Amino acid sequence: MIAIERYWENPEQLHVNREAPRAYYIPYGDTASAKRRKRGQSPFYRTLNGNWKFQYRESVQGVEERFWEDGADVSGWDDLLVPSCWQTNGYDQMHYTNVAYPIPVDPPYVPDRNPAGLYVREFQLGAEWDGKEQYAVFEGVNSCFYLWVNGEFVGYSQGSRVPAEFRITPHVRPGLNRMAVMVLKWCDGTYIEDQDLWRYSGIFRDVYLLARDKAHIRDVFNRQSFAEGFSRATLSVEIETTGSVRATAELRDAGGSLIAAAETDISGQGAMSLNVEAPRLWTAETPYLYELTLRSGEETLLFPVGFKTVTTDGGVFRINGQAVKLKGVNRHDSHPTLGQTIPVAHMIEDLQLMKRHNVNTVRTSHYPNDPRFLELCNEYGFYVVDEADLECHGIGMAEDWKEGSFHRLSNDPAWKAAFVERASRMVERDKNQPCVVMWSMGNESGYGHNHIAMAEWTRGRDRSRPVHYEGATVGYKGNEDTSSLDVESRMYASLQEMERYGQDPAQVKPVFLCEYSHAMGNGPGDLQDYWDVIYRYPNLMGGCVWEWCDHGILRTAANGQSYFAYGGDFGDKPNDGNFCIDGLVSPDRKPHTGLLELKKVIAPVRFEAEDAARGRVKVTNLHDFIGLSHFALHWKLERDGELLRQGWYDALEAGPQATQVIELPCAWNEQTDGACDLTLSCRLNADTAWAEAGYEITFEQFRLGDASASSGGAGTVGAAAGNGGAAVRLGAAAVQAEESGGVLKLSGLDFSHTFDLRQGVFTGISKNGVQLLAEALRFQIWRAPTDNDRGIRSAWEQEGFQRAEMKVYDAAWERQTDGTVAITVRFSLGGYIRTPILQGEARWTLDATGAIRLRADIQVKESATHLPRFGLELAMPAGSESVEYLGYGPHESYIDKRRSVRRGKYRTTVDGMFESYVMPQENGSRYGTEWAAVTNALGMGLRLEAPDSFSFQASHYTAHDLTAAAHTHELKPRKETIVNADYRMGGIGSNSCGPELLPQYRFDEKAFTFELTVRPVFAEDE
Known part of the structure; x- marks a missing residue:
């Protein structure tokens, strides 16, 4: 091994020859270029970013050659772009760990087999930097490094994510220069850099040279004080220099107007005061910046100044x-x-x-x-x-x-x-x-x-x-x-x-x-x-x-x-x-x-109904420093997703933390409009640096009237459902039923269904000869565990939720006086080893339109933990890609994750309902669905309705498909469409690291009744 000091295992040796830390700035030649903040336009800046010659060594102990010397031949080394991380360029080992150290825990010692990255870069220096003090700045190197220039040792530093600056004036020369760096993967600093992240190594932030006047401003601290009520601000510019300088300070407002100026001689330590009358204050809502320009010698330094105070007096931030x-x-x-x-x-x-x-x-x-x-x-x-x-x-x-x-x-x-x-x-x-x-x-x-x-x-x-x-x-x-x-x-x-x-x-x-x-x-x-x-x-x-x-x-x-x-x-x-x-x-x-x-949830505006039916809404401005004049309000009135009226309101004026009551000209009339939704959309009324005019900041939705008094906005089929799903079309006859070998064949004017009494479910649903089921229906309680289910997953699996199968105790059918056929099934769901999770009675009723009404009365065993879900799962044939539903959208929602969705009628696709997470898991469910239809391109499919809203999901993956996959590329989409209509889906929470799911979001009912209507439909029926 080369003979260098082992600084990397000494927590009291944090650097060698590194400059004292200072405020961040880049020296420029004039104010105009300083304002542009383009580093490369400074005559005193020289980037060392770019290709370096690089060699990765598995251990620093294997580094025996003096690679930093002028004569060392590195022409055969690899080229590596700086800044970068070794691991993302194919060197060493990609490694993610949260808490656990990747090395034996023996502070301050690290493994002898300590990987090293050797870097060499040549650079030219022109005559314009003659007579200047010259510095090398490394803004981020993980985890420690040694620096040589032209064969001479310059220094050592550790502390990966803050700058390391070295004075290299004695080591550089006009013309060609050579810089060499040895970076070690581990040092004693590794013990205090154990963050939850990928463990990267290398020169991963910018590297550059600075040329400075022999006597220059080294550090600046801009301290602020205020007169009572912020009527005046004083900026005290504390300056540290490397020698005697004449320093000039100018403070300008955002428009470039000169506000205050000062000039003084400083040698070592000094200060200047600049006063500002009635300063404009900086906040996240009003990011007003003054510009402080400091000049000395040939250099111009520019600092943003945001006048503000931060206090915690009285326990309030x-x-x-x-x-x-x-x-x-x-x-x-x-x-x-x-x-x-x-x-x-x-x-x-x-x-x-x-x-x-x-x-x-x-x-x-x-x-x-x-x-x-x-x-x-x-x-x-x-x-x-x-x-x-x-x-x-x-x-x-x-x-x-x-x-x-x-x-x-x-x-x-x-x-x-x-x-x-x-x-x-x-x-x-x-x-x-x-x-x-x-x-x-x-x-x-x-x-x-x-x-x-x-x-x-x-x-x-x-x-x-x-x-x-x-x-x-x-x-x-x-x-x-x-x-x-x-x-x-x-x-x-x-x-x-x-x-x-x-x-x-x-x-x-x-x-x-x-x-x-x-x-x-x-x-x-x-x-x-x-x-x-x-x-x-x-x-x-x-x-x-x-x-x-x-x-x-x-x-x-x-x-x-x-x-x-x-x-x-x-x-x-x-x-x-x-x-x-x-x-x-x-x-x-x-x-x-x-x-x-x-x-x-954190939107800066809140809307509450004063009398929403008459368009009276209370608006609360949750901004701390600005009013609402930069917003406009778009409103619309819809009946079951169909637009009735819309308009704009542009008189939002509530001050910070204040309220106003507005009146919208929505003119809703229950007799003519029926039950409606009033949706308010709060939008930017002008372009900003981060969004264009019209961008929605937040919204709110109010339900007007009694949904049961709706004027039939759900369409013909929806109206039929309101009559118990038993509407009979002209010419319809009683349901025909025939049992053979435990299979009940049910038919009517334009449908033919099959119910397997042994399985206790429908195995076939067809309309006009089009088969609308690819597999037998099934009751489902399992969902692919979310990351936030990790705390409860083992209990679910121990109870056998993921392997639950249906046991049919008995099944019987009968003709009813109204021409319908009713099938009653007593059943349980459970998995091997354990007693049944739940028991229930399902009553299926088929009417002359081909609609199937389900009523399931369920008893969950007392010892079972809260369920992931309960509902009906349908596998529909290939080509069932079109989805329409009335409920909440446009994206997924759950009982505790639904503030960002709004009620409406949505048209999408099966793939459009899918939310892709890096690790596949439960996704895409729609909380509060009132009806949903899944059809092929010609509108042939199934419509799901319920007297109470339900959670709806359509996917090309089953819950078990998602459970089995560790990555998205492992998912193999089924040709069939898997539809889930759930009585209830459990909440999401944040228990992957946070507290347990709140009780009000757990599906812990021990007895419940689920009702659902499954109706075969063609587009012309609608």
């Missing part, structure tokens, strides 16, 4: 004195092909999607993001909880969570400097970013003296922002002293816990749900419940859903299909499977329905 709710998400750096290397365009895509879905807060879980991400947050308007690159979750697991194990590193004095540096490098880099409203001392790392030291250092450096750390939560404290923390923080707290906190007058800090409502797979299903409580209490400041995106890795299967891989798909051990697939959007940023639900 306030921005500029106004109580604010943080409506946030947790966001990892994650790209489906680039890993943790995130292009600026991808950052913009994320932020635009968030704005379009009413998100106002980002927690940078669990490390500082690229500084350009924060600049974008300044401009788009987001509150940022900036989190230190610190997590040692697995330290407790390594010792089976024995008492004190989780706090081992956080209480170890040898690690104090490493902990504090994780905070200081973040704070110094981001202290001037207006969007940062709270500092976070990391994540899931126990709690001890080292955390207290971090928090105290942070508060000593920046008193303008609160300090947060969830690890100090009551329940697993390592130290009872939380005085250095400004908020209480919780993960996945139950609603009961939040209620207790909100009601407790002794609580003097606001509580922040840094993680809640786990969005994994088909979920979350408890958002409205959380926000009902959050809005109720001033000391509940909101929180961040876990999490923003699925961390899937794009791959191509052997069958040519693309899919997203997760833990274990690369042979990685240990791994946490698909636990990285837990976001509101897919890896390629397609919103899941959970994001649509979040958008509705």
